[in-house]
Amino acid sequence: MVRMFVRHTVRDYRVWRNAYNAFDKERKIMGVKRHAVYRSVTKPNDVTVSHDFANIRKAKAFVGSPRLREAMKAAGVKSAPTIWFVKAT
Secondary structure, eight states, rough: OOOEEEEEESSHHHHHHHHHHHHHHHHHTTOOOEEEEOOOOOOOEEEEHHHHHHHHHHHHHHHTHHHHHHHHHEEEESSOOOEEEEEOO
């Protein structure tokens, strides 16, 4: 399993969260097995999301998806995402 973390700032958390939830079906089709959302305690529009994939190939394909970029833009993501991958050992 590969876990991908994505951190970015959004304009409005509620708007972003509704859009994130609406993307659930597409996320599953794109290989996401599990996911979680975290918010900064001091900056509520600073969001970190984790997504689990079967392998790094699927994780990188997800990140490179034009559809994901469109969804993020429409959801109000206002900063470039910081993305990193980890593997359970």
